[in-house]
Amino acid sequence: MxxxxxxxxxxxxxxxxxxxxxxxxxxxxxxxxxxxxxxxxxxxxxxxxxxxxxxxxxxxxxxxxxxxxxxxxxxxxxxxxxxxxxxxxxxxxxxxxxxxxxxxxxxxxxxxxxxxxxxxxxxxxxxxxxxxxxxxxxxxxxxxxxxxxxxxxxxxxxxxxxxxxxxxxxxxxxRLDDAASRATALAGAAIALALTPVAPAGLPILLAAAGVGAGLLVARRGEAAV
Amino acid sequence: MTWAAVLALAAGTYALKAAGPVLLGGRALPDRTMRVANLLPAALLAALIAAGGLTSDGAWALDARAGGVAAAILVAWRRGSFLMIVGVAMAVTAGTRALATLI
Incomplete structure (x- = not known):
């Protein structure tokens, strides 16, 4: 071989x-x-x-x-x-x-x-x-x-x-094969972009971790629907 | 830049990197924490992509990199290979800049 x-x-x-x-x-x-x-x-x-x-x-x-x-x-x-x-x-x-x-x-x-x-x-x-x-x-x-x-x-x-x-x-x-991950990614990107003009460099990326909240919400709604 | 600053930065970065693995390494985290941990990379990577493609020096910026990142997303969505994604992004960004200097 x-x-x-x-x-x-x-x-x-x-x-x-x-x-x-x-x-x-x-x-x-x-x-x-x-x-x-x-x-x-x-x-x-x-x-x-x-x-x-x-x-x-x-x-x-x-x-x-x-x-x-x-x-x-x-x-x-x-x-x-x-x-x-x-x-x-x-x-x-x-x-x-x-x-x-x-x-x-x-x-x-x-x-x-x-x-x-x-x-x-x-x-x-x-x-x-x-x-x-x-x-x-x-x-x-x-x-x-x-x-x-x-x-x-x-x-x-x-x-x-x-x-x-x-x-x-x-x-x-x-990683984006489920709705929760997609919601997390979109929220993370949105948070980073929104904070970039107002927060010191580095903080927007760190705070983008809060985007996980959007993913958890979507996951919970998905479970409730099933 | 001083050597003291280099060493301080090295020690500080290392502490940030080691916090998770040293304090929590190998332990099974509670279900709820695992759910958050599984989603974290998606949030941080998307933030890094947005920052790399649409910001520059602490402000929003729409330049050749935005086109490159958009092309990368398109190729990734069409299930292109890793090297295709990176190669197309570079080609689009470099091409846009070359065109801009011609015009």
Missing amino acids: PAARAIDPIVRQALAIALAVGALGLSFGLLCADTGLGLPMSVALSTLVFAGSAQLAAVGVVADGGSALAAVAAGLLLNARSVAFGVALAPILGGRLGRRLAESHLLIDESAALAAAQSDPAAARRAFRAAGLAVLVLWNAGTVAGWLLTGAIDVEAAGLDVVIPAVFVALLAP
Whole structure:
């Protein structure tokens, strides 16, 4: 059998996601270089913080002349949604404390989304690890490449800035097979859009979690009708 | 950016990530909590999609990315593959920008 056919579909999808996120890593590396961050600090952000939107926000604040404290606050606020993803994934992230501590570092939007797209807990855990590790490697590779290639890539002309929302579309679509999920997604998007002009960056995404209320209402009405 | 800020951000992000798995990991959550937990990803992913496609720097924005995200949704709805969805979104966004510079 050809080797390509033996690749686990979960691993294949994790690699595809990681490639897309790696492309975004290019723009993070570019931003770091433009903002005057050295390569070691840029890579430290991508390995130790390892949260794309928090990193982009923090460096973005510094690029706009903000203080380091403001940069940290923006980054943390933007990543507060990890708590919600962490609770959602808690049932599949069990095991010894050491393992839970190690796997927590791999909790990012993409690993949470690929895990949530699986139908059984074992597959979800495999998807979480595969996506987390693959993204960790390629996000850092992208950061280094972007930092080194400053001036050579035009992120916007290549359409690279739409990659992440498109990845989320691909990961969300299979979840929308019931009315409760569809209502939740619509409410979440509406909350995020409504709050964007008035709330600080990060808060709209976090508060979009309240969209779950719409899904619960729809689910209850569905049960009452049966 | 200072090294102290990098480390503070790393420690803070890690604490946010670890809260759920460390405090609740592997435990069977009550039915009601499970129902909320199962719906959470849909709410957050849809919010990230809306923010990525229709906002920019804390304001609503209708630009080439909106077209790309709309195309991605269309391809996903027609059950296109993962790479198709991402590829079409990039092509539409890049194409729209290329056209805009021509006009």
